[in-house]
Amino acid sequence: MAHNTPKKASPEDWHPADIKAALEKKGWTLRALAAHHGIKGSSSLSHTFERSFPLNEKRIADALGVPVQEIWPSRYHPDGTKKPRGLRGAIASAATRKCTADACQRNGNELARA
Template identity: 55%
Template sequence: MKNTREDWHPADIIAAIRKKGSTLTALSRDSGLGASTLSNTLSRRWPKGELIIATMIGVPAWEIWPSRYYNANGELVVPKLRPPKAEA
């Protein structure tokens, strides 16, 4: 079974964040990132950023970016995130 679902359009992702009362810039800053860091997630695969956005919107990342989470056989492939670094 091949994945036939399309990724959300970046404008739809931004609109969903706005509907939740925030902006991509504010979400980046609230996550301890640079102001424009999460915008990279709209065009490139970055599981950590995808998780931050998906959590904010309340939709699983694989529903927002199916092309990034389903293999050629249509099977869901969820990447393992590295645990946060311990603070010294």
């Protein structure tokens, strides 16, 4: 029989079970934390384990008393700013790449000098 266990988004992120255990040590459950913030069910908080929801990530981190970048280092820079993901992340990483001679000529850009 297969079990539906939540998967970690990244190897360096805390495991969902570790987050839940840390919340319980602080006296919180996902349901109680959701109710505290006026959320009807705990499912939106539990979805944070699989996908990035910055507001819910902040709520969980605040309840634990740790910075969000400690719990989800794959989602945040060390200074706590959000890492770009998806199309924004692709554009940001493309902008930091140096232009090769052929690609720059095709795009009408000047070659980046190192």
